[in-house]
Amino acid sequence: MTVLTAPHASNAASTSPSYQARLACRAGNAEQTAGLAPGYVQGNLAILPEKLASAFHRFCQLNPKPCPIIGMSEVGNPKIPSLGLDLDIRTDLPRYRVWRDGEMTDEPTDIMAHWRDDLVAFVIGCSFSFEEALMADELPIRHIEQGVRVPMYRTSIACVPSAPFEGPMVVSMRPLKPKDAIRAVQITSRFPSVHGAPVHLGLPQSIGITDIAKPDYGDPVLIKDDEVPVFWACGVTPQAVIAAARVPFAITHSPGLMLVTDLKNKQLAVL
Amino acid sequence: MTVLTAPHASNAASTSPSYQARLACRAGNAEQTAGLAPGYVQGNLAILPEKLASAFHRFCQLNPKPCPIIGMSEVGNPKIPSLGLDLDIRTDLPRYRVWRDGEMTDEPTDIMAHWRDDLVAFVIGCSFSFEEALMADELPIRHIEQGVRVPMYRTSIACVPSAPFEGPMVVSMRPLKPKDAIRAVQITSRFPSVHGAPVHLGLPQSIGITDIAKPDYGDPVLIKDDEVPVFWACGVTPQAVIAAARVPFAITHSPGLMLVTDLKNKQLAVL
Incomplete structure (x- = not known):
């Protein structure tokens, strides 16, 4: 488990329920994320090597109803500032699934050991x-x-x-x-x-x-x-599509254990 | 049949398809109003004596989904300027139904002979x-x-x-x-x-x-x-409610023969 990183900013966001929820997930203190930080957006996670990321990004673009992207990382950068204060995609979900050639090979509580400079993280809206x-x-x-x-x-x-x-x-x-x-x-x-x-x-x-x-x-x-x-x-x-494609390498969240973001559900309303 | 009244204003509205449609209806030249003046709002008509009008108005207010009011006249005034140029509710529908004590007693092409100073006309949105x-x-x-x-x-x-x-x-x-x-x-x-x-x-x-x-x-x-x-x-x-109430006097449009207004359907969109 990664040592917790104290928030750099000492503003109100650091005490927000979503930030506190991510700290709990980092520390391994979340059995599930349903019910954590009510009012805040949670997201599905899909991480792919850059070589496959553009095809997956296009898949999401073509199928926005099942695959609405609410945030994505730069190549190799585990931070997604638009989704949360001090958010680190390698540690902030309670549990991950690591896939190789279409088989789940690991289900760790962080992916520090799996992270690579060519990975791109996609966060996808959830029900x-x-x-x-x-x-x-x-x-x-x-x-x-x-x-x-x-x-x-x-x-x-x-x-x-x-x-x-x-x-x-x-x-x-x-x-x-x-x-x-x-x-x-x-x-x-x-x-x-x-x-x-x-x-x-x-x-x-x-x-x-x-x-x-x-x-x-x-x-x-x-x-x-x-x-x-x-x-x-x-x-x-x-997730089903990534598994079916049997790609050489991918990481997803573990079912029911999502990414808690600092976005509020109400912010997502278009009207 | 009433003599046609030439429009007082010589603006573009006088040549609008909706105005032309009302002229045709006035002249008795419309078998039905479906398909007339595409893009323009048509309305159901209900006319009641002032004594009953407020109860009916309240009924519409309480039941906005079946009874959405898009226009109404002042007591005794057959014009509804908000719904149309030179609009006269007594002549501008192709055919009317006159009800006494819940029975249809007449189905005239205008209601000049039935109009009274205590009547209130309601125009109700249509599908x-x-x-x-x-x-x-x-x-x-x-x-x-x-x-x-x-x-x-x-x-x-x-x-x-x-x-x-x-x-x-x-x-x-x-x-x-x-x-x-x-x-x-x-x-x-x-x-x-x-x-x-x-x-x-x-x-x-x-x-x-x-x-x-x-x-x-x-x-x-x-x-x-x-x-x-x-x-x-x-x-x-x-209409069913007015008939069932067996009110002493009421006038409605004849089925399929509505009031063509100068409102455009697009104007009714709230978003």
Whole structure:
């Protein structure tokens, strides 16, 4: 574990809940990041060598709903100042996954030993931000009510490829009453950088989901008779695509253990 | 039929398609107003004696989705300058319905003979405006494709009452693919003064619609396997409520024969 770096600036930001959350993650004191620093944006992480980074960046550009980039590093530079005070992408997530040739080879609590001068880090928006907006509007989030992980499904919707990155869009599902589904479209449309509006609703079979009770990732949740399943593009998509591409080297976050940033969810609203 | 009144102002507005459309309606030369003056707002009409007008106005205020008021007259004044150059509510619709004690007693082409000094005219937004926005986005409108009237249904959604006005919300239905339904929510959310976002989708039985193939007004349309029915609050609601209240006297437009205004649909967008 890296020795903690004291913030250089002695301003209010150093006492912000997001900064404190990152310090806790650095120190290995976070079991999960859900619920940490409410109101602050959390992000998925994907790190790739420069040689592959431009193809991945283009993949994200071509598929902004599953892969909305909220920040990225310069080549070889582990700091992303736009996302947080004193943020170090090598230490500030609780746990990482290191991939070689498509296989996970390590799951360390920091990546100091894996960092290289040619790496580029991408931070991708996550559904925590829009879920906060839905809950602020008193819409129920079933998997949170049930205390399980959100159900996620591989779909028949193909992402636009950017070789070697290609594959199906993965979606997350939240069941809602129709009037709440309409409200959820309105609310999440305001947040394009964290997946935005749903990509589908009501007819899972139309997007290749044959059994809604058997998600490909996460846990199944109850769908009541008066509810429709609502599907959002999911940040698992880029991870699945990176794994499927079997690239020589990549690093991602460990599921549920995200990067806590100093951005506020409210800042991401376009309206 | 009233003698045509030449426009007093010799400005560009007098040659606008909307003004020309009203002249045609005045002259009895319009079979329907759908398709007249594309881009211009058309409105439903409800005229009530002052004694009932405030209760009706309150009903509209309480139920803005089915009853969005886009203009109203002063008591006894048949002009509504905010809605159109030289507009005369007594002559500028192709056909009217006159109601006494809840029964339609006349269906004249003007209401000069029925006008009274105590009447108040309400013009209520109509779905033509948001349909234009949907089509501009290349979303298909099934009843237009099929050349029939939009299907409309009485629902189990109760309007907020304002005695003697009360009753169920009437909705119109357009079938859409789920991704188009999501887009339609976004588009129509921009137009709250013409019914705004849908009130329901996907589960007709949840709002008391037992047989989607049998609309209460209009015509049935095809719903394909990969489509969901999407329901919008409908301007037939205030007409149904006025008829049900069996008020001593009221005037409405005849179905499909609306008021063409000088407002442009684009002006109604809130964003």
